[in-house]
Amino acid sequence: MSDTIAPLSQRPAWKALTAHAATLKQNLRELFAADPERGTRFTAEAEGIFLDYSKNRITEETLQLLLQLAKESGLAEHREAMFTGQKINTTENRAVLHVALRAPRSESILVDGEDVVPAVHEVLDKMSAFADKVRAGKWLGYTGKPIRNVVNIGIGGSDLGPVMAYEALRHYSQRDLSFHFVSNVDGTDFVEAVHDLDPEETLFLVASKTFTTLETMTNAHSARAWTLAKLKQTEAIANHFVAISTNEKEVSKFGIDTANMFGFWDWVGGRYSMDSAIGLSTMIAIGPDNFRAMLDGFYAMDVHFRTAPLEKNLPALMGLLTVWYTDFFDAQTVAILPYEQYLKRFPAYLQQLTMESNGKHVTLDGTHVEAETGPIYWGEPGTNGQHSFYQLIHQGTRLIPCDFIGFSKSINPLGRHHGMLMANVFAQAEALAFGKTAEQVKAEGVADALVPHKVFEGNRPSNVLLAEELTPRLLGSLIALYEHNVFTQGVIWSINSFDQWGVELGKVLATNILKELESTTPPELKHDSSTNNLIQRYLATKA
Numbered sequence: 001m002s003d004t005i006a007p008l009s010q011r012p013a014w015k016a017l018t019a020h021a022a023t024l025k026q027n028l029r030e031l032f033a034a035d036p037e038r039g040t041r042f043t044a045e046a047e048g049i050f051l052d053y054s055k056n057r058i059t060e061e062t063l064q065l066l067l068q069l070a071k072e073s074g075l076a077e078h079r080e081a082m083f084t085g086q087k088i089n090t091t092e093n094r095a096v097l098h099v100a101l102r103a104p105r106s107e108s109i110l111v112d113g114e115d116v117v118p119a120v121h122e123v124l125d126k127m128s129a130f131a132d133k134v135r136a137g138k139w140l141g142y143t144g145k146p147i148r149n150v151v152n153i154g155i156g157g158s159d160l161g162p163v164m165a166y167e168a169l170r171h172y173s174q175r176d177l178s179f180h181f182v183s184n185v186d187g188t189d190f191v192e193a194v195h196d197l198d199p200e201e202t203l204f205l206v207a208s209k210t211f212t213t214l215e216t217m218t219n220a221h222s223a224r225a226w227t228l229a230k231l232k233q234t235e236a237i238a239n240h241f242v243a244i245s246t247n248e249k250e251v252s253k254f255g256i257d258t259a260n261m262f263g264f265w266d267w268v269g270g271r272y273s274m275d276s277a278i279g280l281s282t283m284i285a286i287g288p289d290n291f292r293a294m295l296d297g298f299y300a301m302d303v304h305f306r307t308a309p310l311e312k313n314l315p316a317l318m319g320l321l322t323v324w325y326t327d328f329f330d331a332q333t334v335a336i337l338p339y340e341q342y343l344k345r346f347p348a349y350l351q352q353l354t355m356e357s358n359g360k361h362v363t364l365d366g367t368h369v370e371a372e373t374g375p376i377y378w379g380e381p382g383t384n385g386q387h388s389f390y391q392l393i394h395q396g397t398r399l400i401p402c403d404f405i406g407f408s409k410s411i412n413p414l415g416r417h418h419g420m421l422m423a424n425v426f427a428q429a430e431a432l433a434f435g436k437t438a439e440q441v442k443a444e445g446v447a448d449a450l451v452p453h454k455v456f457e458g459n460r461p462s463n464v465l466l467a468e469e470l471t472p473r474l475l476g477s478l479i480a481l482y483e484h485n486v487f488t489q490g491v492i493w494s495i496n497s498f499d500q501w502g503v504e505l506g507k508v509l510a511t512n513i514l515k516e517l518e519s520t521t522p523p524e525l526k527h528d529s530s531t532n533n534l535i536q537r538y539l540a541t542k543a
């Protein structure tokens with residue numbers, strides 16, 4: 001398909017956008033003054049999420065050109081290729097079908113001629129039965145005690161999604177169960193996670209697509225040793241360990257009964273897997289019904305992305321705006337600013353989703369991409385960020401597009417808290433867009449010397465995403481919105497958003513260096529002088 005798509009710089013809309021960006025001189029203050037309807041016109045809504053994108057540096061012409069760019073880049077065709085199970089992850093020769101994970105039973109999606117939807121629901125049913133048993137205190141540990149603690153061991157997509165979703169939906173979780181997440185190969189992570197736990201009441205979910213990831217397997221072996229130190233008998237493993245993986249062989253090699261394995265498929269990328277069996281911890285926490293509601297939210301946004309016209313299509317609009325700032329304004333980052341404490345891990349989750357997907361420098365045909373790709377995503381929940389890094393967003397020299405995420409209703413209404421929280425969302429977006437001129441500062445009687453310091457230039461773009469309440473369904477829609485936003489960006493840049501070769505080199509080098517660190521005789525070091533020196537220093541000073 002990419003054969004028919006012209007290189008980025010040759011697409012007419014790209015050329016037109018380049019010229020247009022150079023002539024777009026009006027700032028947001030002027031754009032709003034010239035058009036009283038702007039704040040209601042540049043909005044779109046789907047699946048309970050209202051997107052106000054009016055405070056972006058765009059005009060109607062910008063929008064039309066961006067939509068034209070989407071068409072010339074084959075967004076509709078690529079989107080259809082993904083939804084119909086074509087092997088769009090070309091470097092790994094795989095379909096990209098996280099959308100099948102939330103497809104209703106009645107749908108059918110073919111991969112290599114086989115409908116994958118029945119298998120998805122088979123696993124969901126198995127997960128539901130298991131989750132219900134644990135939640136009811138009927139899944140017993142080896143000594144007959146009910147499970148009270150669930151520890152998910154995984155890393156990357158096998159950790160960030162589960163931990164984010166657990167935190168996001170904690171309100172809906174069963175409070176007599178405790179949940180813990182171990183990811184880092186730093187032993188401290190494991191030791192602290194199990195510090196107060198009793199092995200007799202603890203269940204480990206070993207979550208790894210490949211079941212070979214160094215960090216996860218090391219932590220899983222430590223968990224096994226910790227469990228057996230108290231329970232002694234290897235048969236105990238069956239009661240205290242389940243596996244979530246695509247690799248049956250490695251699971252049984254580890255000693256986990258494959259009857260206690262929850263599978264998924266190579267067409268689910270790690271960073272797109274939180275709604276597969278990888279979400280088992282989420283399902284145990286919030287229950288199968290809430291998990292299904294979350295899947296329904298994902299699905300509803302999938303349908304919106306697939307069918308809504310591009311000018312009303314939330315993921316497409318957000319993706320195009322990110323391309324606009326990344327490539328025409330040299331913006332290097334996107335700040336994710338959820339004004340919802342339960343979404344505290346959402347920025348960290350989005351970091352893998354966005355940066356592992358679009359941190360690519362070659363196009364699908366292997367040539368160097370002609371524009372900047374994958375911006376750096378980062379952020380913190382509001383209002384904490386306001387007392388830390390917002391100074392730079394308001395008055396620094398860099399352009400940082402922001403996504404504010406807020407809710408009309410608080411899950412924990414407490415006095416005036418929620419009004420104060422939301423007043424800050426609206427105020428921050430307003431301040432960034434419109435700033436404060438020197439005239440306004442002077443009119444406040446500020447001394448001349450201080451005026452430049454108190455000026456806010458404004459013209460700093462943001463999206464505001466406003467929803468009613470953080471429910472499981474809403475969370476699903478919100479995540480799918482960003483998944484498809486990332487997809488849209490990748491299509492414009494003609495890159496493969498679904499491989500991650502960039503993580504390989506470091507893994508290989510670390511394996512070799514580990515042999516040197518663990519050598520019983522002084523190793524013969526053949527690295528560069530810096531690496532040799534660091535290793536020698538480490539070996540000389542370690543205990």
Ligand code: F6P
Binds near residue numbers: 503
């Ligand atoms: O960091 C590379 C990566 O392959 C991610 O894409 C993935 O989410 C993570 O490692 C964990 O992989 P696995 O689930 O196979 O342990």
